Amino acid sequence: MSKFGEKIRELRECNNLLLRELASEIKIDQALLSKIERGNRIATKKQALLIAGFFNVNREEFLSQWLGEKIAYELKDEELASEALKVAEEELEYYKKTKKETNHV
Amino acid sequence: MSKFGEKIRELRECNNLLLRELASEIKIDQALLSKIERGNRIATKKQALLIAGFFNVNREEFLSQWLGEKIAYELKDEELASEALKVAEEELEYYKKTKKETNHV
DNA sequence: CATATATTTGACAAACAGTGTCAAGTCAAA
DNA sequence: TTTGACTTGACACTGTTTGTCAAATATATG
Numbered sequence: 001m002s003k004f005g006e007k008i009r010e011l012r013e014c015n016n017l018l019l020r021e022l023a024s025e026i027k028i029d030q031a032l033l034s035k036i037e038r039g040n041r042i043a044t045k046k047q048a049l050l051i052a053g054f055f056n057v058n059r060e061e062f063l064s065q066w067l068g069e070k071i072a073y074e075l076k077d078e079e080l081a082s083e084a085l086k087v088a089e090e091e092l093e094y095y096k097k098t099k100k101e102t103n104h105v
Numbered sequence: 106m107s108k109f110g111e112k113i114r115e116l117r118e119c120n121n122l123l124l125r126e127l128a129s130e131i132k133i134d135q136a137l138l139s140k141i142e143r144g145n146r147i148a149t150k151k152q153a154l155l156i157a158g159f160f161n162v163n164r165e166e167f168l169s170q171w172l173g174e175k176i177a178y179e180l181k182d183e184e185l186a187s188e189a190l191k192v193a194e195e196e197l198e199y200y201k202k203t204k205k206e207t208n209h210v
Numbered sequence: 211c212a213t214a215t216a217t218t219t220g221a222c223a224a225a226c227a228g229t230g231t232c233a234a235g236t237c238a239a240a
Numbered sequence: 241t242t243t244g245a246c247t248t249g250a251c252a253c254t255g256t257t258t259g260t261c262a263a264a265t266a267t268a269t270g
Contacts, residue, residue, distance in 0.1 A: 002196075003192075003195075003196055003199070018215090018216070018217090019216070019217065019218095020216080020217090028259080029259060029260055029261085030216090030217080031217090031218075031219080031259085031260070031261080032258080032259060032260080034217060034218055034219090035218080035219085038218080040218095040219090041257090041258080042257090044257095044258080060185060060188075063185055064185045064188035064189050064192055065192055067180075067183060067185055067186075067188075067189035067192070068188070068189040068190070068191070068192020068193040068195075068196060069192065069193070069196060070189075071176060071179075071180075071189060071190070071192075071193035072192070072193040072196040072197050072200070074176075075172075075176075075193070075197060076197070076200065078172060080165060080168055080169045080172055081172075081197050082194065082197065082198075083165075083169035083172075083173070084169050084172035084173040084175075084176060085173070085176070085190055085193060085194050085197075086173070087108075087169055087170055087172070087173020087174065087176075087177070088173040088174070088176040088177040088180065088190060089187065089190050090108075090173075091107075091108055091173060091174060091177040092177050092180060092181070092186050092187065092190075093187075094108070095177070095181065123244090123245065123246090124245070124246060124247095125245075125246090133230080134230060134231055134232085135245095135246080136230085136231070136232080136246090136247075136248080137229080137230060137231080139246060139247055139248085140247080140248085143247080145247095145248090146228090146229080147228090149228095149229080
C-alpha cells in the first residue's frame with residue numbers, strides 16, 4: 001500500500017533526484033525518506049509540507065493524501081476499519097454542525 | 106461531540122449506576138470514566154471491551170463506535186478531515202484487494 | 211568478478227504523546 | 241451548609257513514534 005509514498009517517489013524520480021538529494025533538500029535522513037516512500041513510516045505534517053513546497057504541488061490535496069494515509073496506516077490491522085470510518089465521518093459531520101450553531105449564538 | 110461517551114452514559118444511567126460504580130466494575134478511576142463519557146479522553150480498546158462485556162451489548166458494533174470516535178477525535182482540528190477520510194477509505198480498500206491477491210498466490 | 215553507488219533494513223536513544231491517579235473544584239439536592 | 245455525585249487540572253509513569261547510524265542488500269559499471 002502507501003499511495004502517498006508512491007506519489008513522493010514518483011515526484012522524486014520525475015525530477016531525477018536521488019533519495020539522498022531529496023532527503024537533504026528537506027533536511028531529513030535518507031533512511032527515513034526511504035521508509036516514508038515505502039510506507040514503513042508516516043511522514044510528519046511538517047515533512048509533508050516541506051515536500052509539497054519543494055515540488056510545488058497543490059498543498060491541500062497533498063495534505064489530504066498525507067492525512068488519509070496516516071489514518072489508513074493506523075487502521076491497517078483493524079477488522080472494523082471501514083465501519084469505523086463511517087462512524088468517524090458521521091461524528092465529524094455532527095460536530096461541524098453543533099460547532100457552527102455554537103458560534104452563531 | 107462524542108457519541109461514544111454519550112452511549113456509555115446512557116447505558117450507565119439506564120442501569121441506574123453511578124460513575125463510581127461502573128468505574129469500579131471495569132476497574133478504572135472514576136475521573137477517567139467521567140472524561141471518557143464526556144469525550145475528553147478516548148477509552149483504550151481494552152476498556153471499550155470491558156464496557157461492552159459488562160453491559161452485554163453487541164461487541165462489533167460497540168467497537169466500531171469506539172474506533173470511529175477515536176479517529177474523529179484525532180481529526181477534530183483538521184480542516185481536511187473529510188477529504189482525508191475518503192483517501193483513507195480508498196487506500197484501505199486498495200490494500201484489502203492486493204492482500205487478497207497476495208494470499209491467493 | 212570487483213568496485214562503486216543507491217537504497218533498504220534493524221536497532222536504539224531521545225523526544226513526544228497518551229494514560230492513570232490524586233486532590234481540589236463545581237454543582238445540585240436535601 | 242452539608243452531603244454526595246461528578247468534573248477538572250496537574251503530574252508522574254508508560255508506551256509509542258521519531259530520527260539516526262551502521263550494516264545489509266541491491267543495482268550498475270569498468
